[in-house]
Amino acid sequence: MAVLGGYGGRDFVESLADRCGGGLTVDVVVSNLAESDLRCHGVPRADVRTLVVPDVRSISRGDLIARYDAVVYAFESFRERVLPISGAELPGSVWAGDIANDAAQLMVWEQAVVVGSGERACAAVRGLARAAERGAARDILVLGGASRNHRTVVDDVPTRLDGVSITVRSHDQLLGIRGRDRVEEVLAGALDGATRRRPAQLVVNATGELPAVLAGLRVNSSGLIANEAGCVSATWHEFVLGPLQHPGVSGGADAVTPRMLARTVAERLGDCRGPWSAVDPFEWLEFRHGAGKIAAPTRRHSALAS
Helix, strand or coil: CEEECCCCHHHHHHHHHHHHCCCEEEEEEECCHHHCCCCCCCCCCEEEEEEECCCHHHCCHHHHHHHCCCEEECCCCCCCCCCCCCCCCCCCEEEHHHHHHHHHHCCCCCEEEEECCCHHHHHHHHHHHHHCCCCCCCEEEEECCCCCCCCCHHHHCCCEECCEEEEEECCCEEEEEECCCCCCEEEEECCCCCEEEEECCEEEECCCCCCHHHCCCCECCCCCECCECCECCCCCCEEECCCCCCCCCCCHHHCCCHHHHHHHHHHHHCCCCCCCCCCCHHHHHHHHHCCEEECCCCCCCCCCCC
16 A cells, blocks of 8 residues: 555554554655655554655545555645635635635625636636625636646637636736735736736635646645545545644644544455556556655665666
């Protein structure tokens, strides 16, 4: 199995080894050795291998679930950067993850602005359109911020969805957000330097894309992977080790202690489907990401031939 990130790793692996009774191989994948509390400690009845990669979140989720019997996400929350403009902190300026979770609970809006040019922006537009009150006039402006002559994913968004009018300005940028106690209008700029003001009650930050390791996973408004008691919904062999959070962000009901999660993982490992590849996943990750291995003193590993 693989543990991505080092939060609670030692307690989790020790508890899991106790329940599995031996024969357990755990690959701990971190971006920095300091993240792992297993780097200087062996675990009886478990073969623990530590791999250091430049960016854990650049690893493909599909590659992990194809090569391991279980994958545990044990890093802090992923939260998209705040828009670097004035007014980004006003109520009504939200993160795209808030749309994915429950767009119906957002503030009342008639004009919304979605900032972004990729799949996340498209998903935000669809979420807003689905949740919009029927029979009322609603329109969404998409500001892509793309460079000249660059075609973006949002260019293919239809001009109308579920009765909501959609205007795509893939090359225009959001320059500012105005309002007293909440979002009231936005300032947009075109490539030719022209600017325009537009009424808006909602601004959605849909810039960037989720890291590869989170592809297809639902992330809540705190930047945490959505889960039920540590189990990722709709999958059988993916888990979240918590509480996983940045300072000031509560893990809430989703938080699970290492020992509690170990019991669940041990139960599900008894129903393993078997590996999909004969290649040792540790060696494959080492080869694929040019990673540095920190192996246990009693065990040596060969590099995967190219």
